[in-house]
Amino acid sequence: MATSFKRTVIKSFPKVGEKITSDSLYWKNLEFPIIKKEFGAISHIDFSPVEPYDFAVTNSTRVQVYSTKTNQAEKTLSRFREVAYSGCFRSDGKLLIAGGDEACLRLFDVQGKSLLRVFNGHKGPVHVTKFTTDKLRVFSGADDKALRVWDIATEKEIISYQEHQDYIRAGATSQASHDIILSGSYDHTVKLYDTRIQGSVLSVDHGHPVESVLMYPTGGIFITAGGNIVKVWDALSGGRLFTQLCHHHKTVTCLCLCGNNQRLVTGGLDRHVKIYDISTYQVVHTLDYPGAILSVGISADDKVIAVGTADGLLSIQHRKSDDKGQRSKKTKKASYKYVLKGKVHSPQQGDVVVEHKRREQLARYDKFFKKFEHSKALDAALQLQVRRKTPEVTISVFQELIRRGGIKPALAGRDDKSLGNCLKFIQRNISNPKFMTTLVDIANLILEIYSPHVGQSAIVDAMILQLKETVDIEVAYMKSLMEVMGTLDTLFAISNRNESTNQNAELPAELTPSAAAKSL
Known part of the structure; x- marks a missing residue:
């Protein structure tokens, strides 16, 4: 009797690759990026907090407001004679504040593109401009080492702080309080202020020139970025360091929150955008871009991510909608009668059952x-x-x-x-x-x-x-590996010997191994 041919057994090897998680699937569900070329480095991106979540792109001598629907610049605020910085929306999306090399702040009406206020008083380029949570004030940080708070209605300075020893390049406000302000400087320090009193209420040393700061909505925790390190601090316990993240290879330039404030996003000069889970502070996904990243922004509904580079490239990516992913080619459905044909009949006693065997397909x-x-x-x-x-x-x-x-x-x-x-x-x-x-x-x-x-x-x-x-x-790699393994074995042996010596030193003299050996 002839036996069937036994196929060649193909050995399977375990594949080592990226671990598939819900976060990686979520962040890979992005459409192909739309690239825009701007006139200069894109130093800041800020999304409007209200729908349709348009975003302001600060570059060269202008601030452009891009539409998330058309991906085009629908408004251009160009009342700057020199380089502009830090174009930020107010919480209602109606006003926008920006600084620049002219040592002043400019307040714009977003809808009409008209210039409403000019705040003068700084003696150096203004790199930080933000609205306070009450919508009535703005604060600014500049290269003159001063942090100033301004009243929008009267266009006058309310209070100023001169505690930093170097350029102020980062700032943030607390959503939990109208009076809490955070600033970061190139003097490696981050200071927390209460505008109701003179002087800072908290100061921490980041250890590197601070490029960006961020406060959680609760106001009890803040994050600082400088060098290739991101640090998380507890403001309620006097500036205690929670943890530090060292996943970037070069300077971290920007921070933002997304995913209903459950994910932290960082961008750096190493061309990577990293997403962290704030419950564990572990990297859950990484996005790669063609240039050194200066700014990152994500819309409040997480459907649009915009990234600006030092080369003037603006990358806009939209999240794929669910209906697009569920589309499939429509096929003609077979009739119910045809599907059940031959499947509902059971052989009776005396019937001859003929089994149909498909022809075995062999590899070449x-x-x-x-x-x-x-x-x-x-x-x-x-x-x-x-x-x-x-x-x-x-x-x-x-x-x-x-x-x-x-x-x-x-x-x-x-x-x-x-x-x-x-x-x-x-x-x-x-x-x-x-x-x-x-x-x-x-x-x-x-x-x-x-x-x-x-x-x-x-x-x-x-x-x-x-x-x-x-x-x-x-062979050369193997020789080097053997040398490294020999060195490690020596270090481990010395470490184990020192541990055993310390343990023996803590024991009574009659219980040491040498005494036990003599007694035997």
């Missing part, structure tokens, strides 16, 4: 194995699409040839092209630990078979030299 290399054509089976496994996309299939065919004892005839008698394909595969995958054992044996067998023909083909000789270089590099 298995078809050759079935005919004992080992050389052709190896050719099928060495095809470009197979060896590049599924190298484990090629390895499994090699192992099957070794098991059958047909590996040497399959490798012998090959022309330059087919032998070159085999050597390319070995050279590409021999450093992979999963394939190394098998490929080393195959490489030795090829050298044994074709050593008398070395020097007769320039293509084969070049491939053998490339294989030798790859093996030499891998």
Whole structure:
């Protein structure tokens, strides 16, 4: 009785890749970015708190208000003679405040684009402008090291603070109180103020020039960014440091909250935007951009993310809507009667049941194995699409040839092209630990078979030299790894010895190992 052909067993290897989480799926659900080129570096992006959540982009000598529906600049506020900074909306979205190199603040009506107020008093470029929560005041921080609070109605200064020793480049307001203001400076300090009293009520040292600060809506926790470090502080316990995040490689330039204030977003000069879960302060996703990032903004409904770079590139990404993801090609439904045909009938006693067996579909290399054509089976496994996309299939065919004892005839008698394909595969995958054992044996067998023909083909000789270089590099890596492992073993041995010595020192003299040995 003939037995069915046994297919080649393809070995499966565990895949190491990015862990799929709900956050990664959520942040990957973004449309292809829309890129806009501006005239200068985009230093600040601020979304309007009210629908339709338009956003202000500050760059060069203007502040542009982009529409989230058309992705176009619908309004341009260009009443600046020099570079503008920190264009921010009021909480009702009707007014916008911005500073600049002219050492003054300008207040605009967003709808009519008219200039309403000009606040003069600073002696240096104004990089920080924000509205207070009561909508009646604004505060500003400038390169003259002063923090000033202004009354919108009278256009006059209410109070000023001169406590910083360097440029003020960051500021934030508390949503829990109308009078709490936070400022960050290049003197490495972050100060918390209460506008009802003179002087700061809290000061912490970030350790690096502070580029951005942020306060949680509750007002009890604030975040500072400077250097490649982000720090989280508890304001209610006198500025106690909660934790610090060091996931960026270069300076962190901007901070914002999203996801109903459950996610922290940071952007840096390393071209990465990182999203943290504020419950654990672990990175849940990372977005990559083509340039150094200076500003990041996310709409209140999390449907639009805008990123500005130092090269003047503005990236706008929208979240894919659910109805787009659920669209599928409509197919003609079969009738209910047709679907149930032959499935509801049960055989009766005396009926002859004929089972229908589908024809077994074999892979191309298995078809050759079935005919004992080992050389052709190896050719099928060495095809470009197979060896590049599924190298484990090629390895499994090699192992099957070794098991059958047909590996040497399959490798012998090959022309330059087919032998070159085999050597390319070995050279590409021999450093992979999963394939190394098998490929080393195959490489030795090829050298044994074709050593008398070395020097007769320039293509084969070049491939053998490339294989030798790859093996030499891998051997050098292994030697370095063994040296590192030897050093670590020495350090661990010394550490264990010191621990045991300390433990013995704490024991009474009669209980030490040496005393116990003498008693025995």
